[in-house]
Amino acid sequence: MSQLLANLNPEQLQAVTLPPQHALILAGAGSGKTRVLTTRIAWLIQSGQVDPSGILAVTFTNKAAKEMLARLGAMLPISPRGMWVGTFHGLCNRLLRAHHRDAGLPQLFQILDSADQLAAIKRLLKTLNVDDEKFPPRELQHFINGQKEAGNRPHAVEAWDDFTKQRVQLYQEYEAQCQRESVVDFAELLLRTYELLERNEPIRRHYQRRFRHILVDEFQDTNRLQYRWLKLLAADGAEGGAALLCVGDDDQSIYRFRGAEVGNMRDFEREFQVKNVIRLEQNYRSYSNILDAANAIIRFNTHRLGKNLWTDQGAGEPIRIFEAYADSDEARWIVEEIQGLVRDGRSRAEIALLYRSNAQSRVLEHRLFSAGIPYRVYGGLRFFERQEIKHALAYLRLIANPDDDTAFARVVNFPTRGIGARSIEVLQDAARTYNTSLYATVPHLTGKAGTALGQFLRMIEDLRRDTGPLTLPELIDHVLDRSGLRDHYKSEKEGSERLENLDELLNAAANFVAEQQAGAPGADPADPGEHRQLADFLAHASLEAGDHQADQGADAVQLMTVHSSKGLEFDVVFLSGLEEGLFPHENSILEAEGLEEERRLMYVAVTRARERLYLSFAQSRMLHGQTRYNLRSRFLEEIPAGLTKWLSPPSPRAALGGATGGAGGAYFTSSAKPAATQREPRPAFASLPGGLRIGQNVSHAKFGQGVIVAAEGGGSDARVQVNFGSAGMKWLLLAVAKLDPA
C-alpha cells in the first residue's frame, strides 16, 4: 500500500486518496493524469473500500482502456476482472448485448461505423427517391448524429421550417431502416443505452447499486449525451449514488467538431456540487522552454478554467523553427534532421512527426521511404476500414445477421456474379412492398433477377450452416474461399497486398479469440451454435479500428495527426505545416470557437515533446492538386521569442488583421544565427511586372499585408491574387492596385 502511494506529489496523493465523493481533477499535460487514475483505482481496491466489480472506468480510446488494465494488472495482486473498463461506446455495446431484449434489439445486432452509416444513408435516399443534392448524405449524417447526441428521437426534434421537417422525416426513415436491419450506429449505441437505463428502473437500479466508483478520463471530450449517461448511472439510488471522479483538461479539448462539450466540466462542478477540485499543474514530461511556449500559446484563449503548467527540470533546449520553400523541402529537411538525430544515437521510436491533417503524411512518408528510414503511420485508413477487409466483414455480418442490408448491398455483387443495378433495383422495390430485408425478400422474386440472387442466397445459407461448428479463424478462412474473395484478389494485379491483409484478418481473429479466452471467461457465457463469438468479433472490428499497422516492435519513426498524438509523449517532436489555413485550419479560422480549438490542438502538439521540439512551415504547399501559398501560422507568433531559435532566417510575415500579435512580434532571438544549410532562393516562380513574383509578400494600403498566390493575364491586363490573411483573398489589377513589396 505504501508502495502504491510512494513518489506521488501532494496534489496527486490528495486526488488518489480522496474520500468517496464527487471530484474534478484538472490535470495538465504530462502531470501524471493516467497514473493518478490507475493508482486511485488500485488504492480503492487494495484498501478494501470497494470490490473490483464496483468500479466503472471510462476512457476515451480503446488503447487507453487497454493500457489502464495493463497498469492495474501490474499494480494489483488480484486480477482486475470484474471491473468495467472501456470507452463509452464499448461499455454501451456491452450493456446492450446483455440487455438486448429490453433495449429492443436482437442479440446479434451489428454496429455501423461512420462509413457504414453514410452508405446506409445513401441507400435510404435512393430507395426513397430523395434528391441527394438537396439533402447531402454527409450533412444528413451530421444532422442525425447531432440529434441523437442531443437525446432527440425524431418526434422530439423541434422543426419549424420545411427543410428541417423534411430532414426529421428522413431521420425517422433512417431509424426505421436501422431497426429493420438490426444495425446500430455509434450515436445510437449511446442513446439506446441511455434510454434503456432511463426507462427500465430495475436495470438502472442494478447498475446504480453495482458501481460505487465511476472514473472518467478525458472528461473534457465527453458530449452531452455521455454526460447525461454518467449522471444517470451516478444518480442517487437506494444506496446513495456512485462517487464520480472526472479527470480532464479543458485546454486539451479537441473534439468539439464531434460534439464534445467542454462545458460539461463546469456543469459537473455545479450540478454535483463538487467540493473536491484538484489541479495537477506540475509537469514531469518537458523542459520549461517547451512548457513556457505551450503556456504562452494557450493564454490567448479565453474562457479557460485556468491552469499553469510548471516544471523543475530546467529550461532545456530552445525550440527550433524552420522555414522551407515548399512542402517537399520541409520534408527533406525533416528527414535530414532525423538522420542526424539517429546518428547521435537517438532511437527512431522516440521521434514523432506530427501534422494537422492526414493528407500531410504523404510527402513525409515519401521522403522517409526513399531515405530508407523505418516509420510507422498511425491513423489514416485503418485496418478494419480497408475495402477488402470490409468486404470480408460484410460476408461475416450476413452470416451473423442476414437482415443487414448494408452488408448485403456491399457484397451481393462482389466479386461480380451477374447481379447488376437493375436486379438490385427490383429487389429493393420488392423489399419495400413486403417491408422485409433484402435478404428475406429474395425468395419472393421470380425471373432472371431471382435466379442469380437465389444463388447468392443459397451461398450465404450454406455458409451459415457449414460454419456453425468451426472456430472463428476457420470460419473466416472458409468464408474467404467460398465467397470468391480470395480468388478475386488473386487474379487482380495489385491484389497481393490485399491478400496479405485478408490473411492478417485471420490473425486478428485468432488473437481476438485468444484474448477473449484469457480475459474474462466468466463475463458472458457464450451460447454455442449462435455465432455469438462472430458477433463479438464484428463488434470489436467496428469499435476498434485496429492498430494492425506496421510492426509494432520495430524501431520506427512515429507519424500521426496531432489529434491521435493526444496522451502520447516523445523525446523529439517535429510539428510540420504550421501555416495559416492548415494549422489553424481554414475551416476553423473564421469562428472564434473554432480558432480556440485549433489553439488547443497546438497546445496538445507542443506538450507532446519531452526534450526537443521542432516547428516548421513551408511557403508553398501542394493541396487538392494545386500549389498554395500560405502565411506562416499565427501560433508561431504566439511563442515568446526568447524560447525559440530559427534554423533559417525568418522572412517578414504579413500581418494578420490584428487578431493576435502578442508575444511582442519579435522573431529573432539572441541566439539566432543564419543557418549554414540555407540554400539560394530558387527562381521557382515566374517574374511579374514590377518585380513581383508569386509567393512574394506585399503590402496594400487598404488590405494590409499579404502574399501573392497566383497571377494571370499580361501587360496592362496583368492581375494577381493576393492572400491578405484575415482581410481575405483578392484579385487585384496590377495597373490599378498599388502593391509594394514587403
Added chain:
DNA sequence: CCGATGACTGTTTTT
C-alpha cells in the same frame, strides 16, 4: 450486365 474511361469534387480532426 460489365468494365473502362473520364469528369468532377473535395478533405480537419475520430469513437
Added chain:
DNA sequence: CAGTCATCGG
C-alpha cells in the same frame, strides 16, 4: 492528386 461517380461501348 486520388477517390468517387457518371457515362459509354462491348
